[in-house]
Amino acid sequence: MQFYKYQGTGNDFILIDDRTGTFPAADQALIEQLCHRRFGIGADGLILLQNDPEYDFRMVYFNADGAEGSMCGNGGRCIVRFAHDLGLFESETRFIAVDGEHVAVVREDEVFLKMIDVNGLDQQPQLTFLNTGSPHVVRFVDELESFDVLAEGRAIRYADAFRPGGTNANFAQRLTNNTLFVRTYERGVEDETYSCGTGVTAVALVAHQQLQMPAPVAIQTIGGNLRVSFETQSDGRFENIYLIGPAKRVFTGEIDL
Numbered sequence: 001m002q003f004y005k006y007q008g009t010g011n012d013f014i015l016i017d018d019r020t021g022t023f024p025a026a027d028q029a030l031i032e033q034l035c036h037r038r039f040g041i042g043a044d045g046l047i048l049l050q051n052d053p054e055y056d057f058r059m060v061y062f063n064a065d066g067a068e069g070s071m072c073g074n075g076g077r078c079i080v081r082f083a084h085d086l087g088l089f090e091s092e093t094r095f096i097a098v099d100g101e102h103v104a105v106v107r108e109d110e111v112f113l114k115m116i117d118v119n120g121l122d123q124q125p126q127l128t129f130l131n132t133g134s135p136h137v138v139r140f141v142d143e144l145e146s147f148d149v150l151a152e153g154r155a156i157r158y159a160d161a162f163r164p165g166g167t168n169a170n171f172a173q174r175l176t177n178n179t180l181f182v183r184t185y186e187r188g189v190e191d192e193t194y195s196c197g198t199g200v201t202a203v204a205l206v207a208h209q210q211l212q213m214p215a216p217v218a219i220q221t222i223g224g225n226l227r228v229s230f231e232t233q234s235d236g237r238f239e240n241i242y243l244i245g246p247a248k249r250v251f252t253g254e255i256d257l
């Protein structure tokens with residue numbers, strides 16, 4: 001079976017053209033092994049591109065632990081680039097994912113991915129919880145470079161308050177008027193990743209609400225730079241949220257099943 005490796009700001013994924021619907025998607029051990037960085041191809045997740053009667057394609061996303069995940073923003077940008085590389089659309093596409101419909105535009109190196117609307121933020125002492133397609137905690141810290149994202153992220157990810165599903169955990173530091181540095185502990189990878197698309201989206205919305213940061217918010221991650229644009233409604237809702245940044249094919253190969 002042929003696979004394609006893509007990355008979006010260092011969040012890396014195995015992409016499979018599963019328009020035949022023959023990939024063994026229920027085999028969690030296989031997906032975990034393919035994502036393993038010693039025994040497999042190595043990736044933060046695996047994504048199937050499947051047919052859908054009403055959309056250009058369907059995105060099915062699995063975390064590196066082999067379980068089906070909630071929405072992946074960087075993976076969404078990568079599958080849009082993949083579908084574009086396969087010739088499924090010219091510049092604008094409409095696809096369906098676990099959290100609903102998405103539209104996206106490819107413009108040179110960048111993919112502009114429309115995210116789901118966000119209804120509100122749950123402000124708790126020292127942190128904020130919200131769902132941008134995946135569940136995210138946002139916490140602002142000083143000295144993010146030297147912050148222990150693994151230990152602090154894991155503690156939030158498994159905290160009683162977020163059981164049973166758990167949450168992803170993002171740590172952010174303001175750099176300029178509209179720029180943030182963000183590091184993320186990802187549920188399902190159970191480690192810090194180089195970037196998390198739904199995570200930086202969550203951070204941008206919280207930064208707008210709590211730090212009055214203007215849109216678009218620019219985000220630096222370990223793996224590169226992203227932008228998040230959005231519109232705010234008087235009732236506190238966020239609409240027309242776009243995650244913007246590069247997504248690239250890295251290599252392709254054969255899986256021995």
Ligand SMILES: N[C@@H](CCC[C@H](N)C(=O)O)C(=O)O
Pocket residue numbers: 011063068069070071072073074075134135167168186187188189195196197198199
């Ligand atoms: N890397 C992703 C987030 C993927 C979802 C997450 N790990 C989960 O299932 O909670 C992104 O770019 O959004």
